[in-house]
Amino acid sequence: xxxxxIADIVIVPEEILCEMHEEGDACDVLVQMEDGTVYTAxxxxxxxxxxxxxxxxxVTESIPETPPVRYAVLDTxxxxxxxxQLEIIEDTIDNLVAQDVFESLFTRVTEDERxxxxxxxxxxxxxxxxxxxxxxxxxxxxxxx
Numbered sequence: 130x131x132x133x134x135i136a137d138i139v140i141v142p143e144e145i146l147c148e149m150h151e152e153g154d155a156c157d158v159l160v161q162m163e164d165g166t167v168y169t170a171x172x173x174x175x176x177x178x179x180x181x182x183x184x185x186x187x188v189t190e191s192i193p194e195t196p197p198v199r200y201a202v203l204d205t206x207x208x209x210x211x212x213x214q215l216e217i218i219e220d221t222i223d224n225l226v227a228q229d230v231f232e233s234l235f236t237r238v239t240e241d242e243r244x245x246x247x248x249x250x251x252x253x254x255x256x257x258x259x260x261x262x263x264x265x266x267x268x269x270x271x272x273x274x
Contacts, residue, residue, distance in 0.1 A: 140166070140231065142222055147172075147215065154180060156213050160222060160235065168235035170206040172218055178209070206234050 144161040154177035160168045181201035190197035208225075210217050225231040 140164075140226060142219075142226065145215070145219055145222060147213075147218060149213065152177070152180065153213070156218075158208075158218060158222075159238070165239065166237065167239045168231070169238050170208050170235045172208045172210055172213060172221075174210060174213060206236055208234065 141163045142160050143163045146159045146161075147156045149156045155171055155173035158170055158172050160170075162168070178201055182199040185201065186197050186199045189195060208221060210221055222231065225234060
C-alpha cells in the first residue's frame, strides 16, 4: 500500500473549455482539474474523419506516380463523439476519468509537480504551461449548449 490517499489519486475536472474549429466538425478541449493541472485533446465527429480522408485523397491524387488513397493520420489525442455539444464532451470526460484512462488519452499541458517522477502517468505528454495559460485566458470560447 502506498502513502497516497484516494483523494491524491482521483482526478476531478473543475473547468472544461472548448474552441470550435472553423469547419464545425472538431474542437480543441482544455480540461482544468481541481489541482490546477490542465490537459488537452481534440474532440471530433465522424464528419471530421471523412473530411480528413477526402483531404488526403486530394493530396495523394496530385503526387505523380503514386496511387491516390484515403487515409487519416491522427497524431494528437482525438476523442470521437457523435456531436460536439458541451454536455456530450463533459459526459465523455467524466466517463474517461471513471474508467481511469483520461490521463493516457489527453495531453498534459502543465508541469507535473509530483515529488517522484515515477508516479507520473507513463503516457502523459507535456506542452508548455505558458501556452496553455494564454489559450485559457485569451483564446478559448465555450461551446453554447
